[in-house]
Amino acid sequence: MNNTLTKSRTPYVDIAKGLAILSVVLLHVDYVYPKLSFVNINGMLGWFWHVPVFFLIGGFFLKDERLANPVLFIKGKMKSLYLLALYIYLPATLLHNAFFDWGWYSTEAVYGDKIIAEWDVKEYALGIIKTLLCAGREPIMGAMWFVYVLLFALCGYSIIVFIVNKCKWGGYCVPVILLALQTASCIFTNVYGLTIPRFSNAISVMLLLYIGQQLHGKLQVKFDNPYLLVAALLIVYESSLLTGNVFLNHNSFKDVLHLTVGSTAALYVICYVSKKLEGCRIGKWLELCGRESFYIMGLHIVGFKLCTMALMGIGVVDGGLERIMTPEINGNILLLLVYTACGMVIPLILIASFRKVKSLIIRK
Numbered sequence: 001m002n003n004t005l006t007k008s009r010t011p012y013v014d015i016a017k018g019l020a021i022l023s024v025v026l027l028h029v030d031y032v033y034p035k036l037s038f039v040n041i042n043g044m045l046g047w048f049w050h051v052p053v054f055f056l057i058g059g060f061f062l063k064d065e066r067l068a069n070p071v072l073f074i075k076g077k078m079k080s081l082y083l084l085a086l087y088i089y090l091p092a093t094l095l096h097n098a099f100f101d102w103g104w105y106s107t108e109a110v111y112g113d114k115i116i117a118e119w120d121v122k123e124y125a126l127g128i129i130k131t132l133l134c135a136g137r138e139p140i141m142g143a144m145w146f147v148y149v150l151l152f153a154l155c156g157y158s159i160i161v162f163i164v165n166k167c168k169w170g171g172y173c174v175p176v177i178l179l180a181l182q183t184a185s186c187i188f189t190n191v192y193g194l195t196i197p198r199f200s201n202a203i204s205v206m207l208l209l210y211i212g213q214q215l216h217g218k219l220q221v222k223f224d225n226p227y228l229l230v231a232a233l234l235i236v237y238e239s240s241l242l243t244g245n246v247f248l249n250h251n252s253f254k255d256v257l258h259l260t261v262g263s264t265a266a267l268y269v270i271c272y273v274s275k276k277l278e279g280c281r282i283g284k285w286l287e288l289c290g291r292e293s294f295y296i297m298g299l300h301i302v303g304f305k306l307c308t309m310a311l312m313g314i315g316v317v318d319g320g321l322e323r324i325m326t327p328e329i330n331g332n333i334l335l336l337l338v339y340t341a342c343g344m345v346i347p348l349i350l351i352a353s354f355r356k357v358k359s360l361i362i363r364k
Contacts, residue, residue, distance in 0.1 A: 011287055012223070015274035016267075017057060018286030021293040023050040024143070025300045025343035030326045031336045043240030051146060051248050052263030053270055054293075055205045058150055059212025067161040074155045081154075085147045086131070088298040092141045093131045096124070099140065104305050106322035111139040134198065139324050140301050145198060145249050147297070152202035157209050178207040182256055189251045201251040204259065211264055223271035232272075235265035289344060295351040296344060301325060303346030307339055 023046030033041040040048065066073050097118045099105040107117050116139065119127060130136045134148045157178070164173045185203040188194040195201075215221045239262040246253045246263065253259040277283030289296060304326045311317045316335075320327020329335040 009291070011278050011283075012271060012274040013057060013060060014287040014290030015277050015283050016270045017054065017290030017293045018288070019270055019274060019290075020046075020050045020053050020057075021289055021296045022286070022340070022344065024297065026336075026340045028143070028300065028304070028325045028343065029336050029339040030323070030328050032331060038241070039237070040240040040245070043245045044236065047245035047247070048236065048240040049246070049263055049266030049270070052208060052246055052259060053267050054146065055150065055153070055208040055248075056212035056215075056263060056267045058154070059209035059214075060216035062154075062157075062209065062213045062217065064161065067158045068165050070155070070158040070162045073158040077151055077154050081147060081151045082134070084294065085134075085144060085151075085298070088295075089131050089136055089138065089141050089144055090128070092138045093127050093136060094124075096127060096138065103321045105139065109322045109324070111324050112137065112142070140305070141298065142324060143297050143301065147294070148198050149202045149205055149248070152198060153205040153209055156202060157206045160206070175207070175210055178210050179256065182207045182259070185251060186253065186256060186259075190254075195251045201248050204251055204253075205248065207260060208263065211260065212267075215264075215267070221268075223268055223275055228268060229272045232265035232268040235262060236269060239265075288348070292348055292351060296347045299347035299350055300343035302350070303343040304339060306346055307342035311335075311338075 027042060027046050027050070033045070035041075043049075066076075096105075100107075100118050105111075105116060107115065109115075114137075127136065127138075131138070134151070136144075160177055161174060164170075164177070182204045185200050189200060239258060243254045243258045243262070246259060274283075274286075277286060301324070305321065308317060308321045308327060312319070312321065317327050317329075326339050329339070
């Protein structure tokens with residue numbers, strides 16, 4: 001997301017992130033897509049690629065010299081990722097009981113296979129401690145798992161680079177180690193059913209960071225070859241149809257090729273399209289969304305809740321506010337578009353308003 005980029009931004013990269021976050025929001029709307037034998041519609045729309053592409057882009061601007069100094073690197077990431085996530089996650093934790101009062105939570109709803117209830121003082125203290133330790137499970141912040149996995153993966157990657165350099169094992173040791181770790185993580189999840197939330201997937205993601213770094217930083221891939229575009233599209237189409245979707249929040253993917261090759265092909269497609277969109281109106285809007293993708297990721301569920309409240313107020317929907325994402329919209333394409341727009345735009349409004357208020361306070 002925003003925090004792995006340098007101050008000098010690259011428009012097509014922000015547009016690619018904008019496309020990825022648009023896909024995330026779109027597919028978090030509870031809309032059932034048609035199931036066809038010849039195409040995996042929701043996979044092509046994003047369940048196959050959107051989060052892996054984010055992680056690949058997360059490696060674009062990583063530098064070996066910074067990775068080789070894990071103390072300074074991790075310190076920087078704690079400031080740019082951990083604290084930023086905490087600014088969003090901690091207020092949500094403190095509002096846990098208020099969400100019940102507002103109807104956003106319910107003791108009769110299931111959130112991540114769990115039933116939740118209002119907290120007493122002891123439970124509040126425990127919830128705050130978990131949030132500080134990157135172990136919070138606040139339903140409305142469900143999408144923030146991505147930020148913590150990115151943080152852990154970046155830290156782990158830096159430590160591995162440091163160890164390899166210290167031992168003078170050679171440049172090819174890093175990708176081999178990362179491949180071995182991803183393979184082990186995949187086997188533990190798929191064969192033994194052992195998945196440690198936010199750690200198993202962080203282990204799987206480190207190789208994606210490396211690939212992104214190599215493609216953009218070392219190989220300087222231009223993402224402008226139409227023949228490679230067609231090849232990449234065929235890989236995404238075939239893999240999403242025959243192998244299925246990728247759910248990195250549960251470390252769920254078929255095998256290493258499914259994740260790395262499929263998501264790298266998807267990255268090529270997204271970056272190719274993003275370069276074509278540079279300078280046009282929709283490209284400018286997606287570029288903005290890409291720059292603010294961190295906040296859209298963290299706050300789009302809030303956008304869904306506010307949208308549902310508005311729709312309930314005018315009688316368009318008759319319930320479902322307590323659901324973790326959106327009410328079931330039963331194939332209503334108009335509501336799909338409305339929820340997607342609110343999930344994208346409301347976080348932009350919220351963060352712009354916050355910055356405006358903060359600026360006024362500082363001036364005074």
